[in-house]
Amino acid sequence: MDFTKILEMLAGGMLKSMGIFILTLVFSLPLGLIISFGRMSKNKIVSFIVKIYISVMRGTPLMLQLLVVFFGPFYLWEANIGGPYRFIAVILAFALNYAAYFAEIYRSGIESMPSGQYEAAQILGYSRAQTFFKIILPQVIKRILPAVTNEVITLVKDTSLAFAIAYTEMFTLAKQIAAKETTFVPFIVAAVFYYIFNLLVAVIMEHAEKKLNYYQ
Amino acid sequence: MKKKILSVLLAAAMVGSLTVGCGSNSSEEKKDTAPTTEEGKETTEETEAKTETITSVAKKEGDTFTVGFDAEYPPYGYMDDNGDYTGFDLELAQAVCDLKGWKLVKTPIAWDSKDMELNSGSIDCIWNGFTMNGREDDYTWSDPYVDNSQVMVVSESSGIKDLAGLSGKIVGVQASSAALELLQDEEGQKKLADTFATLQEFPDYNSAFVELQAGSVDAIAMDVGVAKYQLETRGEGYAILDEELNTEKYAIGFRKDDTGTRDQVNEALKELVKDGTFTKLAEKYDIADMVCLKAE
Amino acid sequence: MNLLEMNHIKKHFDDLEVIKDISLSVREGEILSIIGPSGSGKSTLLRCATMLETIDGGEIRYLNDRAVYMGENGRAVMPKGADAKRIYSYFGLVFQNFNLFPHYSVLKNVMDAPLHVQKRDKAEVKKEAMEWLDKMGLADKADAYPYQLSGGQCQRVAIARALASNPKILFFDEPTSALDPELTGEVLKVIKSLADLHITMVIVTHEMQFAKDISDRVIFMDKGVIAQEGTPEAVFSSDNARMKEFLGRFNQN
Numbered sequence: 096m097d098f099t100k101i102l103e104m105l106a107g108g109m110l111k112s113m114g115i116f117i118l119t120l121v122f123s124l125p126l127g128l129i130i131s132f133g134r135m136s137k138n139k140i141v142s143f144i145v146k147i148y149i150s151v152m153r154g155t156p157l158m159l160q161l162l163v164v165f166f167g168p169f170y171l172w173e174a175n176i177g178g179p180y181r182f183i184a185v186i187l188a189f190a191l192n193y194a195a196y197f198a199e200i201y202r203s204g205i206e207s208m209p210s211g212q213y214e215a216a217q218i219l220g221y222s223r224a225q226t227f228f229k230i231i232l233p234q235v236i237k238r239i240l241p242a243v244t245n246e247v248i249t250l251v252k253d254t255s256l257a258f259a260i261a262y263t264e265m266f267t268l269a270k271q272i273a274a275k276e277t278t279f280v281p282f283i284v285a286a287v288f289y290y291i292f293n294l295l296v297a298v299i300m301e302h303a304e305k306k307l308n309y310y311q
Numbered sequence: 312m313k314k315k316i317l318s319v320l321l322a323a324a325m326v327g328s329l330t331v332g333c334g335s336n337s338s339e340e341k342k343d344t345a346p347t348t349e350e351g352k353e354t355t356e357e358t359e360a361k362t363e364t365i366t367s368v369a370k371k372e373g374d375t376f377t378v379g380f381d382a383e384y385p386p387y388g389y390m391d392d393n394g395d396y397t398g399f400d401l402e403l404a405q406a407v408c409d410l411k412g413w414k415l416v417k418t419p420i421a422w423d424s425k426d427m428e429l430n431s432g433s434i435d436c437i438w439n440g441f442t443m444n445g446r447e448d449d450y451t452w453s454d455p456y457v458d459n460s461q462v463m464v465v466s467e468s469s470g471i472k473d474l475a476g477l478s479g480k481i482v483g484v485q486a487s488s489a490a491l492e493l494l495q496d497e498e499g500q501k502k503l504a505d506t507f508a509t510l511q512e513f514p515d516y517n518s519a520f521v522e523l524q525a526g527s528v529d530a531i532a533m534d535v536g537v538a539k540y541q542l543e544t545r546g547e548g549y550a551i552l553d554e555e556l557n558t559e560k561y562a563i564g565f566r567k568d569d570t571g572t573r574d575q576v577n578e579a580l581k582e583l584v585k586d587g588t589f590t591k592l593a594e595k596y597d598i599a600d601m602v603c604l605k606a607e
Numbered sequence: 608m609n610l611l612e613m614n615h616i617k618k619h620f621d622d623l624e625v626i627k628d629i630s631l632s633v634r635e636g637e638i639l640s641i642i643g644p645s646g647s648g649k650s651t652l653l654r655c656a657t658m659l660e661t662i663d664g665g666e667i668r669y670l671n672d673r674a675v676y677m678g679e680n681g682r683a684v685m686p687k688g689a690d691a692k693r694i695y696s697y698f699g700l701v702f703q704n705f706n707l708f709p710h711y712s713v714l715k716n717v718m719d720a721p722l723h724v725q726k727r728d729k730a731e732v733k734k735e736a737m738e739w740l741d742k743m744g745l746a747d748k749a750d751a752y753p754y755q756l757s758g759g760q761c762q763r764v765a766i767a768r769a770l771a772s773n774p775k776i777l778f779f780d781e782p783t784s785a786l787d788p789e790l791t792g793e794v795l796k797v798i799k800s801l802a803d804l805h806i807t808m809v810i811v812t813h814e815m816q817f818a819k820d821i822s823d824r825v826i827f828m829d830k831g832v833i834a835q836e837g838t839p840e841a842v843f844s845s846d847n848a849r850m851k852e853f854l855g856r857f858n859q860n
Contacts (some may be wrong), residue, residue, distance in 0.1 A: 096391075096392045096394070097392075100393070103394070104390075104394040157833070168426075176433050208312065209706075211704055215708070218695065218700045219699075220695040220725070222697060229719070261418060270383055270515060272394075273515070274382070274383030274515060275390045277520065277541060310752045311754040
């Protein structure tokens with residue numbers, strides 16, 4: 096296989112990795128917020144259940160969670176796991192896992208907000224939803240952005256775990272080409288791809304941080 | 312190995328029932344939120360029961376036939392210059408599908424998860440230089456089609472000439488491979504393996520060969536077909552020991568109860584031997600001296 | 608008409624009784640100062656009036672509209688939904704620590720609630736907001752962000768923000784306590800200018816001279832009760848022992 100073909104193959108694989116990356120963020124960022132509400136809920140049962148959820152998601156390997164999400168429905172309910180479910184399982188497992196991490200990041204941000212902000216909003220007559228989305232959340236986002244950037248960069252590299260349930264993203268393709276070519280060249284190309292993508296992510300996040308620097 | 316995977320999966324399934332329950336609000340699923348130890352055991356039994364109750368249904372024309380394979384296993388299953396999956400086994404599978412009017416789906420799998428993939432029905436068979444010896448009771452097997460042997464690859468400069476020369480050496484082997492099972496089997500070559508300094512497991516042959524070249528391992532155990540492909544593409548400097556670890560057979564592994572599909576594939580293979588397609592493919596992949604499937 | 612009526616208010620934190628059965632009312636156009644030593648309960652009383660704290664007994668009315676009362680289970684019933692919206696529109700509060708929204712410009716801080724809570728016309732809201740900022744001497748800071756302002760300027764923005772919602776009554780919770788001494792003057796001056804506009808105000812403060820100058824009525828609170836109440840002249844010259852001790856300590860500082 097010539098070098099341009101390797102590049103072409105891995106670029107195609109990179110698109111699949113980016114698909115995992117983008118869909119995971121699309122689902123886990125809002126889900127994490129909802130989970131953080133559950134974690135901070137005054138209802139003790141809800142907050143306890145969510146606490147266990149977060150503990151399990153953070154305390155077990157993502158690779159194992161992928162296996163459970165993909166094979167679990169069959170072993171538990173004899174569900175058909177063929178066809179598109181493989182990809183759905185990848186996104187589901189990644190989103191559930193990352194939402195747990197994001198939930199804790201949101202929580203740290205929300206709990207760090209001074210109570211005066213809530214009080215000022217209350218006195219001015221803002222509803223609870225307005226208070227959260229107009230006053231609290233924008234400030235929370237600014238506070239948690241560095242922690243979110245860390246997770247997002249980890250996610251780029253974690254996409255390679257999708258092969259645990261045979262979803263051939265970029266790193267898996269690199270391994271397969273390496274086996275066929277009996278060289279390490281595809282891995283070097285893969286490393287460059289990951290690095291460039293992460294560089295892009297870092298630049299975007301830095302830009303976002305700068306944009307939010309208009310206030311302190 | 313299979314038992315190990317099963318136990319991991321069962322642990323995982325229990326974790327799964329917990330997490331699935333937590334993630335939902337419906338009262339129906341809330342029952343699953345706190346599995347006691349006993350419920351966990353029930354799950355175990357259920358799982359085993361279900362594994363055995365998948366019914367065997369023969370395939371019809373137009374059905375899909377999903378082959379699970381390790382895409383890092385040339386010449387049997389690997390990626391070609393165009394980035395498509397190919398190899399002796401996959402081309403043979405294609406020929407079977409052409410004959411039967413099935414649609415072939417090539418699914419590269421994580422070799423460690425092959426049993427879960429097969430039992431859950433996400434693949435129809437494992438067809439990928441799959442050694443049946445030692446695994447006779449774990450799958451429903453097709454007729455064996457390749458006489459394989461497990462061999463040792465050493466670097467020429469090492470001076471190792473026979474299996475006895477491996478005493479006190481570091482030997483590499485692919486994780487979950489037939490070679491590993493053989494070296495861990497009391498009735499196989501465990502006695503030989505006990506003379507090694509270390510039996511080192513590798514995820515893939517690339518890293519194993521780099522270590523061999525670097526001298527951090529002294530020999531690698533693998534299938535002879537794989538060994539030939541590796542030596543051919545890597546060039547000078549390596550040797551296969553004449554003394555073989557064993558001889559064994561490759562066959563296609565189906566789900567335990569899936570004799571229906573197995574019989575159909577056997578039938579098709581015999582026809583492919585008769586019309587010469589089988590031999591032609593064996594020659595194309597340079598393993599004509601190893602194939603063993605007869606028309607009768 | 609009484610804009611605010613607080614009847615038999617009680618409040619305790621755990622075992623500590625902070626407000627012991629206090630009743631007071633505020634007339635339209637009146638300026639009421641509440642003074643007293645730290646821990647006397649004056650800030651808590653203000654936080655109860657503005658519903659930042661839940662009372663443990665009594666009743667609060669704005670413009671004879673019942674805001675907080677004791678339910679059958681013995682717990683205070685706070686206004687909800689449309690009731691809350693109406694009742695919160697009766698008053699404004701200026702905090703000790705300003706509590707401006709740091710991510711909003713000065714103008715947006717002032718405009719946002721009239722616009723999105725009261726749903727008023729944008730052009731009108733902007734015109735009024737600029738007028739208030741002008742009265743506060745901050746017209747040139749409309750586009751600045753809170754972090755770019757001094758404490759005194761922040762507090763003046765907070766006053767403009769409170770006024771922009773057109774409250775009937777404006778509360779001040781120690782409005783100069785978080786400020787450097789040289790900045791308190793500008794804030795007190797602004798509050799005095801509001802008196803000229805006949806805005807009803809309730810001011811919790813440590814600035815005795817200011818309280819004396821501006822108030823129609825002064826309440827001296829001590830240990831959770833109203834110890835003295837009356838015109839500034841009467842209260843500041845009273846021979847109440849606690850009041851004398853309190854003023855004496857102040858004069859020493």
